Amino acid sequence: MSYYHLAELVHKRATKYKSRTVLKYRDNVQNKWLSISWNRFSEYIMKTAWAMAEAGVETQENIGIYSQNMYQYLLSEFGAYANRAVSVPIYATASPQQVEYIVNDAQIHTLFVGEQFQYNNAHKVQMQSDVLKRLIIFDPKVKKHPEDTTSIYFDDFIASGENSDSMVKVSVRLKSIRETDIACIIYTSGTTGEPKGVVLLHSSFMEVFRIHDERLPKLSSKDLSMNFLPLAHIFEKAWTYYTLHKGMTIAINTDAKEIQKSIKQIRPTVMCSVPRFWEKVYQGVNEKIDSSKGIMRWLYTDSIKTGRIHNLDYKNHGLRPPLGNRLKFFFYNNTVFRILKMVIGIEKGVLFPCAGSPLSDTINIFLQSVNIPLIIGYGLTETTATVTCYPDRNFMLSSVGTVMPGLEVKIDPENNEILVKGRTVMKEYYKKPQETDKAFTEDGFFRTGDAGEILNGNTIVLKERIKDLFKTSNGKYIAPQAIETLIANDKFIDMISVIGDDVKFVSALIVPDYDAVEKWAKEHDIEYPTREELVNDRIVNTMIATRIEMQQASLAPYEKVKRFTLLPEPFTMENGELTNTLKIKRKVVAERYKDIIDKMYED
Structure with missing residues (x-):
């Protein structure tokens, strides 16, 4: 198979697939999904590219x-690539301060914005900026500021470039594309300092296509991918580009809150996601099982046991299950498992990659047992996503899979840091030569910041983010993510932030699953006029304490959470407690809840 530069990828695929559908998107006015063909997609990209050239965009x-995710997003990115320009994605949830930082750091003159929220923030930045010159608005329903004389709606923008000069300019640029051109600069979340711009080349994405073709032979142009995670996230971006490389159809989900509805309407065969999505699936099924009685409860339990034996004890090891197990699995797969997957909307599933944070073995085993084709992976923005993922057979549950073809991975003997080298590794941090130097070893390996080990030659087991490791005042090292992953298995716990740095024992701030706790309280005749009174109730806290103790039974005594506080409000991006990828900003949380934390350590 040929591996094309992003500037020509869509146009090459359009010559093959022509009138076949490449994009689906929901039209909220007509309340239905509309389609765009490969030919039309290619045509729109060229119009966008001409308009950029007409507006003075340089190589x-x-x-x-x-x-947020919109079909115009992809038109803008691939229009930029046709001009040998660089895409700089900004999360749709970013604050004006975050937008201003990226605009100034990357010297962005032209900014495409989605809906009213993004326009309002961007216009505020533009009013105070000597850098940002123009806004181009995707959503025609956006109301412009009365004093705004420079912004233009996307449909009007792409109509402005259809002239011979712009067409010739783009044609010349397309003929001069290079694999070593910068494709995009993706800014990190900045959990431990100011954001850094990760510079990724077109050659990195072309290598992504090659190594994923080798690792994922099941996928084809017949697949339908649900675009769920933000396109500003490297996982979704690299995956979406790969699905275009394969010739798949992509359904674009604009509003993350609508994803459950979108999945049921689209019934995708593939979708990349983060553990939080599957944790919710697991909790929902567990509640169904817990509320069942008699024969139905036995049926659910036996089906999961049967699936685990079939898929994990035999199939994963390339072995043929016993006849009795095969017959039972066939029955459950076409009844219990199929109904479960139909309720979610994934009964046609071929492959569901999952990465971004740890998924507990308990949930992973459950998903594998009910025959959901989940593959766990590991990667970073700096490695153009995937470093490892599960192979088709012989994957190790507690691992993040085996090293992708073409990559070299080794472990730093000093601190067990995972080191990576290959064509998918970033060129540099944008305008940060000192940070770039620190990120690479003398022999050219990228320092991931993750501790891990290599088993059986190329299977990677993650241990912890090195910067997240705590050292208690008793001299014990604590890996907070491992503890959080265990405890978050509980259906009553939504989010947890473990505290342990330079204190005498481990504690935690816990955001409970309010719906589940409120339901439990009502069943036990506990009155709670306010949520604050609910989370402070002695009986509720005793119940949570018991469940925490059960979840952390496998931990060493010094690793266990000794005290905790239930919070009446969740951690949010708006309050700066979560990154755009929903990772907890530990420093922010520690500062914001200092009084509560200090109280847990009072004798």
């Missing part, structure tokens, strides 16, 4: 995109 100029 390797940085073009910002501040939007």
Whole structure:
């Protein structure tokens, strides 16, 4: 198979697939999903590219995109690539301060914005900026500021470039594309300092296509991918580009809150996701099982046991299950498992990659047992996503899979840090030579910041983010993510932030699953006029304490959470407690809840 530069990828695929559908998107006015063909997609990209050239966009100029997932997002990115320009994605949830930082750091003159929220923030930045010159608005329903004379709606923008000069300019640029051109600059979340711009080349994405073709032979142009995670996230971006490489159809989910509805309407065969999605699936099924009685409860339990034996004890090891197990599995797969997957909307599933944070073995085993084709992976923005993922057979549950073809991975003997080398590794941190130097070893390996080990030659087991490791005042090292992953298995716990740095024992701030706790309280005749009174109730706290103790039974005594506080409000991005990828900003949480934390350590 040929591996194309992103500037020509869609156009090459359009010559093959022509009138076949490449994009689906929900039209909220008509309340239905609409389609765009490969030919039309290619045509729209060229119109966008011409308009950019007409607007004065130069080669390797940085073009910002501040939007939720929309089909115009992809038109803008691939229009930029046709001009040999650089895409700089900004999360749709970013604050004006975050937008301003990226605009200034990347010197963005042209910024594409999605809906009213993004336009309002971007216009505020533009009013105070000497850098940002123009906003181009995707959503025609956006109301512009009365004093805004420079912004233009996307449909009007792409109509402005259809002239011979722009067409010739783009044609010349397309003929001069290079694999070593910068494709995009993706800014990290900045959990431990100011954000850094990760510079990724077109050659990195072309290598992504090659190594995923080798690792994922099941996928084809017949697949339908649900675009769920933000396109500003490297996992979704690299995956979406790969699905275009394969010739798949992509359904674009604009509103993350609508994903459950979208999945049921689209019934995708593939979708990349983060553990939080599957944790919710697991909790929902567990509640169904817990509320069942008699024969139905036995049926659910036996089906999961049967699936675990069939898929994990035999199939995963390339072995043929016993006849009795095969017959039972066939029955359950076409009844219990199929109904479960139909309720979610994934009964046609071929492959569901999952990465971004740890998924507990308990949930992973359950999903494998009910025959959901989940594959766990590991990667970073700096490695253009995937470093490892599960192979088709012989994957190890507690691992993040085996090293992708073409990559070298080794472990730093000093601190067990995972080191990576290969064509998918970033070129540099944008305008940060000192940070770039620190990120690489003398022999050219990228320092991931993750501790791990290599088993059986190329299977990677993650231990912890090195910067997240705590050392208690008793001299014990604590890996907070491992503890959080265990405890978050409980259906009554939504989010947890473990505390342990330079204190005498481990504690935790816990955001309970309010719906589940409120239901339990009502069943036990506990009155709670306010949520604050609910989370402070002695009986509720005793119940949570008991469940925490059960979840952390496998931990060493010094690792166990000794005290905790239930919070009446969740951690949010708006309050700065979560990154755009929903990771907890430990420093922010520690500062914001200092009084509560200090109280847990009072004798």
